[in-house]
Amino acid sequence: MKTNEYETMRKRIALTGLLMIVLNSCSAQKTPATQLDAxxxxxxxxxxxxxxxxxxxxxxxxxxxxxxxxxxxxxxxxxxxxxxxxxxxxxxxxxxxxxxxxxxxxxxxxxxxxxxxxxxxxxxxxxxxxxxxxxxxxxxxxxxxxxxxxxxxxxxxxxxxxxxxxxxxxxxxxxxxxxxxxxxxxxxxxxxxxxxxxxxxxxxxxxxxxxxxxxxxxxxxxxxxxxxxxxxxxxxxxxxxxxxxxxxxxxxxxxxxxxxxxxxxxxxxxxxxxxxxxxxxxxxxxxxxxxxxxxxxxxxxxxxxxxxxxxxxxxxxxxxxxxxxxxxxxxxxxxxxxxxxxxxxxxxxxxxxxxxxxxxxxxxxxxxxxxxxxxxxxxxxxxxxxxxxxxxxxxxxxxxxxAAYSLFNRGKTMGVTVTDGAWRYTQWRDAATQQIKYSELYDHTRNDVAQANVSGQLQYKALEQKLQTLLQEKFPLNAPPFYQKRHVNNR
Missing domain, CATH: 3.40.720.10 (Alkaline Phosphatase, subunit A)
Known part of the structure; x- marks a missing residue:
């Protein structure tokens, strides 16, 4: 290879390398459009x-x-x-x-x-x-x-x-x-x-x-x-x-x-x-x-x-x-x-x-x-x-x-309740022992006013069991007493 040809090729390689460096640098600094928008x-x-x-x-x-x-x-x-x-x-x-x-x-x-x-x-x-x-x-x-x-x-x-x-x-x-x-x-x-x-x-x-x-x-x-x-x-x-x-x-x-x-x-x-x-x-x-x-x-x-x-x-x-x-x-x-x-x-x-x-x-x-x-x-x-x-x-x-959950206290008794959007199931429990005192099951498929508590009725057994299971997920019967002092750090 002649000297002038070699020199030309060397310069091209150098320029290509420099260009690649510049392109890589720009690419590294480029912010995606979504980040720019944010x-x-x-x-x-x-x-x-x-x-x-x-x-x-x-x-x-x-x-x-x-x-x-x-x-x-x-x-x-x-x-x-x-x-x-x-x-x-x-x-x-x-x-x-x-x-x-x-x-x-x-x-x-x-x-x-x-x-x-x-x-x-x-x-x-x-x-x-x-x-x-x-x-x-x-x-x-x-x-x-x-x-x-x-x-x-x-x-x-x-x-x-x-x-x-x-x-x-x-x-x-x-x-x-x-x-x-x-x-x-x-x-x-x-x-x-x-x-x-x-x-x-x-x-x-x-x-x-x-x-x-x-x-x-x-x-x-x-x-x-x-x-x-x-x-x-x-x-x-x-x-x-x-x-x-x-x-x-x-x-x-x-x-x-x-x-x-x-x-x-x-x-x-x-x-x-x-x-x-x-x-x-x-x-x-x-x-x-x-x-x-x-x-x-x-x-x-x-x-x-x-x-x-x-x-x-x-x-x-x-x-x-x-x-x-x-x-x-x-x-x-x-x-x-x-x-x-x-x-x-x-x-x-x-x-x-x-x-x-x-x-x-x-x-x-x-x-x-x-x-x-x-x-x-x-x-x-x-x-x-x-x-x-x-x-x-x-x-x-x-x-x-x-499900969605709520509760209401009545002194030594706590009412815990769950709804699936159509039916509401409530258990009234001893606040200290979680023992169930009474259960309620209400139909709200038509409106928000309850007509009758049908808990325990045979024709609603499967539905009540489903709601009982959902209630247990948030209010397990083996949970600590409701009025026990709690310590939470949610950081």
Missing amino acids: KHKAPLNVLVFMIDDLRADLGTYGHPHVLSPNIDKLAEDGVKFTHAYAQQAICGPSRVSIMTGLRPETTGLYTIRRDGRLRPNQPNIVSMPQLFKENGYKTISIGKVYHSVTDDEENWTTHIKKLDNFYSEPGNAEKKFAYEAGEVDDDFYKDGKVANDAINILKQLKEDKFLMFVGFSKPHLPFNAPQKYWDLYDREQFTVPSRNKPDNMYSLALTKWGELRMYGGIPKEGDTNDELTKTLIHAYYATVSYMDAQVGRVMSALDETGLRENTMVIFMSDHGYKLGEYGAWNKHTNMELDTRVPLIISRELSNRNRQSGVTSSALVENIDIFPSIAEAAGLTMPKVDGISLLPLLDNPDRPWKK
Whole structure:
């Protein structure tokens, strides 16, 4: 080979090697398109509407009378769950369960605590605001989020408490009647004030990623709402439900009144008559429509600020409610009316996989909210009892849980219950020994009102055995006593 030819070849080899080095370097530094999208995508915000005492009586759930246009609109923009369940039908334990993703039997909290302590048994459990704030989120609590307890103050960036001197009910504060129709503006009552605060804070959050809880108290007692929401209904359109108790119901399965007898205008003993029953039902639904209007105001602000594009919205209730069924009122039971809740999840508009206007009949639980929003935000979840619902948001009809679980305590007796979405099976056990005292099996294939306890009847033997097996998975008979102090570290 001639010298000049050799030199030319050598230069070509050198240039080729240099080119390969450059290409390899570029390849090593190149970020996949998905990573680039994730890097430059605006962070997820989360807005949770936490509603008090709301059963699944809304227009979007097929109620023939209830007017809830703003909640209905949210359902049209997301996924509506028809079989969502609270883990205990009382505010305090239910809300702790929601905010930690842990069942009451894990937290060991079965009653409303008066000492304000969220973590009396588990000082190391991680709550929703705690996790999000640790990951750079502004965490905002407005109105009623917890009940009688609160998270550590350092876990909230902004915490507008439900103070008596601000979020009180000014209309009936002295006489404490169970209901009121005031010739007033929306912000005369506390949910209007909560909405005002939420709107004002949203206007300040354009540059921040946030987790915001907006806790509306209605339709909790007292049933106070501006007159215009009462005027949406004709009391004669409401029917008085049957006061009949289910046949063979356990003696401790039902509470009649809850806090209702504490209010003026309510008989101190005996049933409410038909006229008062209609008035209370009218009052309840007036407050539902009032609360719905406040949801609409906050959602409008979310749109107007441009935050809706990257904000996941969740609408949920802490538990259900009875409106005179069985001659009973309020919650405080394991019955379907008290444990079933509305749940709507609408993903951020920028999400490419978002579903809208769809319904899922999957069995889901309130403890699933924490892991769902944590996964959506890309956060590492602590160990919890719930599971993420994101797969259902992508595919609402996919196979899911076989059962949903709740409980309710009656002192030395604990009621543990399971539903498969059609039937509800409950065991009442000695809280110390787990010995079964009584069993109940109710048919809910047609509606949420139980007619008869058919536990032990031969024709339902196979069904009852199936539900017994499902109940055993969460509440084994060899489990420790329910009131035994528990220690949980879910980090």
